[in-house]
Structure formats: structure tokens, C-alpha cells
Amino acid sequence: MEVRDCLVSAPGKAILHGEHAVVHGKVALAVSLNLRTYLQLKARSDGKVCINLPNIDTFVCWELSELKQLTSFLSDKKEEMQRLDAELVKRLREFIGVTNGNLDSSASAILAFLYIYLSLFGSGDMPSLTVSVWSELPTGAGLGSSAAYSVCLAAAFLCATANIPTPLKEWEQTGRWCQEDLELINSWAFQGEKIIHGNPSGVDNAVGTWGGMLRFLAGKIIPLSRVPLLRILLTNTKVPRSTKVLVARVKDKINKLPSIMIPVLDSVDAISCTCEKVLTEMTCEPITGDHYNILEELIDINQHHLNVIGVGHPSLDTLCQVTAARGLHSKLTGAGGGGCGITLLRPETDSTTVQGTMKDLRDCGYDCWETSIGGPGCRKEDSRRVRPLWRIWISITVL
Ligand SMILES: Nc1ncnc2c1ncn2[C@@H]1O[C@H](COP(=O)(O)OP(=O)(O)O)[C@@H](O)[C@H]1O
């Protein structure tokens, strides 16, 4: 099969409220970040399929003939995407040599790649290609790197094989797809997230696909088009953790203590709904200190809840204490257990306070940066524009 070369990107995300609760059917509010993952797909003519994943130090090539052997049982299942194909997952786990336990970074990324590649092409003519992925996002830190990776894989495979059209006109630098194509990208990306997260809610891949701020409830995605400009400080504690492990831990806790945990999840749901209401009010009436007082209180309460459900970490407690000493309010974002936190800055928070806080956090060994939120969802990039960056990046990181 002929494939077109293409370069796509997708943003990471921050969850304002509702992480974990969203896996159990509660509301989450999430927003895209200005940090993106880029994927370049190039056709080959030597019968190999290769992936270069420098962020996780993973570089692998297979012969098409060995991959073909994994697909003998596959029918054209492109419409059946509700559940993972358990037989394909089992064969792939055997193929990459992990049959028990949780997958490491590299195995999860390879499995997600092979699953989407074989599901889309395994029943027909399989293309020979190289996929290279690089990201501005820290991996495994709560900023949705797994979803940005899965969205890029889905968009690139669908675009390279003309399952979705190329959105770029000659004179445009970047291009977005129509709603129907985005839905297809999102549903394949969700399969990748299932491989990496085990039981994902779908909120991360939705933000990676559509971008902006959205409300997510039980698979229903509602873009919030009118939101105030929020200033947010992102802090990476650099404590590694796996979303899959944390999501499974929360599920066990809910099963063990349902009468205690379910009210906590209900309260998180109410926090998300109240936050959405306040944000909406802020777009149609003058913004006052009262709005920010409520937003800050919601952050504090939610952070306590996240500790209660067992996804806190001493590094995140330190983050909250350090920012509180400067009058700022923080909570973890994403799966927790380390990883990243967000700190809300008020419009009047002066640069001395921001710089001082960032210094305090860096003194703890954390990475810290003020971010702009609400960037565009997945898109096709102009390779002339991005490739020089990629070249510089890869020469620093790989060579
Ligand atoms: N740039 C990337 N290249 C390869 N794999 C990636 C990349 N970004 C994310 N991944 C995959 O996603 C996993 C991290 O997912 P997860 O634990 O959900 O953390 P998060 O989504 O918060 O970053 C990595 O271990 C890896 O398997």
C-alpha cells in the first residue's frame, strides 16, 4: 500500500478538576496546553516498519513479513471500535515478549503503535513506513503525553492512507480536520489510550484531538467556547508514576470502601460543575476577587479529595505548601502520585511573586513554568516549518 509522508501534532492537557472521578462517570474540566507532541510518518520501500521514540529511548524495526503473521485472524473490523481486540492484544504482548504484569514505557508505546497500525492495516495491504515521534511534554507526568502520542498515531495513519483527507491547502502552514474526521481520529486515539492507561475515561484524547477547554462526562464532550483567560503555573515534581497503576489503585479503593469513596467522587463532580459555573460567570460579568476566591477554594478542596482517594504524594504536598506560603493555591493535575501540579495565578499576581514562587519550586528540584492554555487540537503541520526544529531536537537528544 502507498502511503503519503505526513507530519502531525497534538497538544498535551491539564485537568482543572475531575481527574480519576471522570473514569467513574463524573464531570471533568480539561484544557489543552501549548506543549505539543509531533509525529513524522515517512513511506519506505524496503518492507520494514520502524519507530523512533527518542523521548523514551526506543528505536525498533520489524519486517512486514513478521508483522503479517500476527494478523491471520483479523477481519475488517474498522467499525468495531468499542472494545479492544483481546486476541490482538494477547498476540502483541507475546510478540514483544511481555505476557505478565504492567508494561514499561517502551512496551506500552510499542504496543499502542502496533495495535493501531495492525487494526487499521492488518486485514489488507500493510504499508512499509517509519514513524518518528518527539514531544515537548514530559512523559508520564500528568500532562497527557500518552493521549497526545495516541492522537498523533491515529491522525498520521488515517491521513497517510487517505482515510481522512489532508487538510492542508498549498498556501496554508497548518491545517485542522473537519468534525467527522476528528471523531475518527479521537476514537482510534482512545484505543491507544486503552493500551497505555488500561481503563481511560477518554478526556485526554478528546482534548488532544479538539484542543481548547472542554467539559467531559461519560464520553460526552462539550467544548467550552467562552472561558476567561486563566494564568496557570505548571510544576513538574519529576517524581515518576504510571497513570495505569494509579487508575487501578483508585478502582480497588472504591471497590473496597464504596460508601466512603463514592461521596468523595460526587463531591469532585460538584467541584467541576461549580468551577464551570464560575468560569462562565467570569465571561459575562466583571471579574472580581470573589470569583478567584471561589476558584482557589475549589482547588484546595479538590486537592484534599485527591489525597483521600490515594493519589497524593509528598512532592505534591511540598508544591502546595511552597505556593501557599506566597498566597497561591495548587492541586495535582492528571493521575497524581508525583508528576505535575497546577497553581492558579490571579490577574493581579505580580511578577515578583511569580518569579519568587518559581525560584522556590526550582529550589525543591522541580521544573516550573507559566503556561498559556487553550491551544489548538491535533493538526497537520507544514513540514518545512517544523522539520528544522525536529532536526535540532533530535541532534541534541539522540546523537
Ligand atoms: N513522546 C512519546 N514517545 C513515545 N511514547 C510516549 C510518548 N509520550 C507518551 N508516551 C507513552 O505514554 C506513556 C505515559 O503515559 P501516562 O502514564 O498516561 O502519563 P502521561 O499521559 O500523564 O504523560 C509513556 O510511558 C509512553 O509509553
Ligand SMILES: C[C@@](O)(CCOP(=O)(O)O)CC(=O)O
Ligand atoms: C487519572 C485520569 O483522569 C487522567 C490521567 O491523565 P494523565 O495520563 O496522568 O495525563 C485518567 C483518565 O481520565 O483516563
Ligand SMILES: [Mg+2]
Ligand atoms: Mg496518560
